[in-house]
Amino acid sequence: MFFSIDEKLFNLFPGLKIGVLVCEIRNTGYGEDGLETILEGLKSHFQYEKPQDHPHIKVWRAAFNKLGIPASKYYSSIESLLRRALKGGPFPRINPVVDLYNAVSLKHLVPMGGHAIPPLEGNIALCFAKGGEPFVPMDSGDTETVDAAEVVYKDDREVLTRRWVWRQCNKDKVTAQTGSVFVPIDIMEGLPEGLCETVMTEMEEKLLKNGYGSVVFKDILTRTKTSTEF
Numbered sequence: 001m002f003f004s005i006d007e008k009l010f011n012l013f014p015g016l017k018i019g020v021l022v023c024e025i026r027n028t029g030y031g032e033d034g035l036e037t038i039l040e041g042l043k044s045h046f047q048y049e050k051p052q053d054h055p056h057i058k059v060w061r062a063a064f065n066k067l068g069i070p071a072s073k074y075y076s077s078i079e080s081l082l083r084r085a086l087k088g089g090p091f092p093r094i095n096p097v098v099d100l101y102n103a104v105s106l107k108h109l110v111p112m113g114g115h116a117i118p119p120l121e122g123n124i125a126l127c128f129a130k131g132g133e134p135f136v137p138m139d140s141g142d143t144e145t146v147d148a149a150e151v152v153y154k155d156d157r158e159v160l161t162r163r164w165v166w167r168q169c170n171k172d173k174v175t176a177q178t179g180s181v182f183v184p185i186d187i188m189e190g191l192p193e194g195l196c197e198t199v200m201t202e203m204e205e206k207l208l209k210n211g212y213g214s215v216v217f218k219d220i221l222t223r224t225k226t227s228t229e230f
Helices: 007-012 035-045 055-066 077-087 096-108 195-209
Strands: 002-005 017-025 124-128 151-154 159-162 180-187 213-221 227-229
Touching: 002 007, 007 124, 017 195, 035 077, 035 096, 055 077, 077 096, 096 195, 180 195, 195 213, 213 227
Parallel strands: 002 124
Antiparallel strands: 002 227, 017 180, 017 213, 124 151, 151 159
């Protein structure tokens, strides 16, 4: 299976990095993901007046606006998670692996996703949609059609994530039955050097420590390396 990124994205965002983890997982028993500690830390020590004031959120708002995506209407996945965390109250737990990458995502304030590999068809691409591709939102049966030139994750059949890191599809959601998962880590330009590597290492270590599984493949795509095979 190949994962590739449209070179035009690097023309717009030369410093973009996408970390790639492919994990074999056992997604049934909980360990210690640290999610509650991370949530409490955000609620107690967040230093900005609004979520969108944080530099890690600002870069995604700027990227969305550059792509013509109204950033105040469509929140990046990390802004949505942060808003939910700061709001307080019960934070939804999904399953061990999803909760783990949500915890790591919130700790470092970067978008991370998880795509169950068995339902995927063909190869994966981060690219500009041609327009009209099908998309079924997570936990919904209603098929949408994607706008032309919208940045999406997709396989050879349909769109997996709309508006880059906004909303994921239903077919490849990670469940208790999932045995292998593709985890992209989206690091927008303007964030600290080494952040991508730090997040990847932490995710790998916590998978092993908690007995959730292991990383069987990892890579980082940049302007000078726009595709990888796993």
